[in-house]
Amino acid sequence: MRLEHFIASRYLRSPKSHSVINIISRVSMVAMAVPVAALIILLSIFNGLDLMVREHLQAVDADLRITAREGTTFPIESIDSVALRRVEGIRSVSCVLEQSAMVESQGERVLITLKGVDRNYAQTLPIADRLIGGSFTTELDDENSIVVGQRIVMQLGLQRDGIGREVSLYSINRQRISSLLKLGGYTRRDLPVAGAFAIDEDNGLVAFTSLRLAQDLFNYPERISSVELSLEPEADEEQVAGRVKALVGEDFRVQTRYESNSIYRLMNLERWGVFLIAIFVMLIASLSIVGTLIMVIIDKQDDISTLRTMGASQEMIYRIFFSEGGFMAAISLVAGLVLGVGLSLAQQQWGLVSLTTQTLLIDSYPIDLRWSDVVLCALTYGVVAFAVIHLTVRGALRKAD
Numbered sequence: 001m002r003l004e005h006f007i008a009s010r011y012l013r014s015p016k017s018h019s020v021i022n023i024i025s026r027v028s029m030v031a032m033a034v035p036v037a038a039l040i041i042l043l044s045i046f047n048g049l050d051l052m053v054r055e056h057l058q059a060v061d062a063d064l065r066i067t068a069r070e071g072t073t074f075p076i077e078s079i080d081s082v083a084l085r086r087v088e089g090i091r092s093v094s095c096v097l098e099q100s101a102m103v104e105s106q107g108e109r110v111l112i113t114l115k116g117v118d119r120n121y122a123q124t125l126p127i128a129d130r131l132i133g134g135s136f137t138t139e140l141d142d143e144n145s146i147v148v149g150q151r152i153v154m155q156l157g158l159q160r161d162g163i164g165r166e167v168s169l170y171s172i173n174r175q176r177i178s179s180l181l182k183l184g185g186y187t188r189r190d191l192p193v194a195g196a197f198a199i200d201e202d203n204g205l206v207a208f209t210s211l212r213l214a215q216d217l218f219n220y221p222e223r224i225s226s227v228e229l230s231l232e233p234e235a236d237e238e239q240v241a242g243r244v245k246a247l248v249g250e251d252f253r254v255q256t257r258y259e260s261n262s263i264y265r266l267m268n269l270e271r272w273g274v275f276l277i278a279i280f281v282m283l284i285a286s287l288s289i290v291g292t293l294i295m296v297i298i299d300k301q302d303d304i305s306t307l308r309t310m311g312a313s314q315e316m317i318y319r320i321f322f323s324e325g326g327f328m329a330a331i332s333l334v335a336g337l338v339l340g341v342g343l344s345l346a347q348q349q350w351g352l353v354s355l356t357t358q359t360l361l362i363d364s365y366p367i368d369l370r371w372s373d374v375v376l377c378a379l380t381y382g383v384v385a386f387a388v389i390h391l392t393v394r395g396a397l398r399k400a401d
Helices: 003-013 019-057 081-086 150-156 211-217 237-248 262-286 288-299 301-309 314-350 371-400
Strands: 064-068 090-105 108-117 131-134 146-149 166-172 186-197 206-210 226-231 252-256
Touching (some): 003 314, 019 262, 019 288, 019 314, 019 371, 064 237, 081 090, 081 226, 081 237, 090 150, 108 211, 146 150, 150 186, 206 211, 226 237, 237 252, 262 371, 288 301, 288 314, 288 371, 301 314, 314 371
Parallel strands (some): 108 206
Antiparallel strands (some): 090 108, 090 166, 131 186, 146 206, 166 186
């Protein structure tokens, strides 16, 4: 051990001439450890929330989505689906027509988002994994059917005998002519409920039916609003998106799951926002060491004079007190890391803190501890502590002279 480190460790362990300095030193180390633990826990919570959202929305958010740059629909033949299936990394391709509609059952009505999908949709997106009743079938014996979200089930009273019950779909007739309604302006189709699914509140008012029925209902023959693609598990999303963009041309927009749904970007911004706030809190907490080091330097004035008499340079005295501050910061860092990692693992394993809301499909706060966050937290703390200790010791010794 270098002499400066040995003297600094002795100063850290030995009692000060004023007992209050010992108390303040311990309080400072605790104050510096808490933000470290809090930052690890907060980042783990946001990781858990992000993972939960991805797992919930992967049933309705395709890996890649192709839409028209202008307009809401485009001719189905403008996309070469055969060529798309041959692109390396693509597992499945599905065509979708999405529009607003109204569904009615036994006098109850609700506005919904209706998605007309082809027969490949169940292979493209795992929506069938979210079923709470029935099956994901948009055609029953060559007859059209509908699969509805949980909020539609609740608002139309389909909880008990909903599967198999016939409902009516209404859409504005774009040509103002309807062969099914005596009064023009609306198109109506009657079809049975084949199944129901539950994902979240936003997707609770979504329903699925066959692509051909949607095209007929909305009067969009041979037109779709998007092409949704699923990728092979090992495929690189960005690389496949680049190949698809080159294939479909400039008239179409190709978006990944994270580009098409703003909730992923919002959660990422929130995560980094919390990180910056936590750094600010960490900076404020680290200022508690300022007073401690200043009091220690004042308390050790006699020792400083003795060291100088023995030939110690100003730089050596600086390193002594800088090392003491570094020891305090290291102890706080280790304590904060142990506390943060321990609590995160405990929540991840046993779910100690539960959720009382009934709108989510989980019982406790989601946690996903990532060691990259632990390293990032330690490095950030080290930079902040180094800057604060350096400025404090330099300033205090300069004034002491």
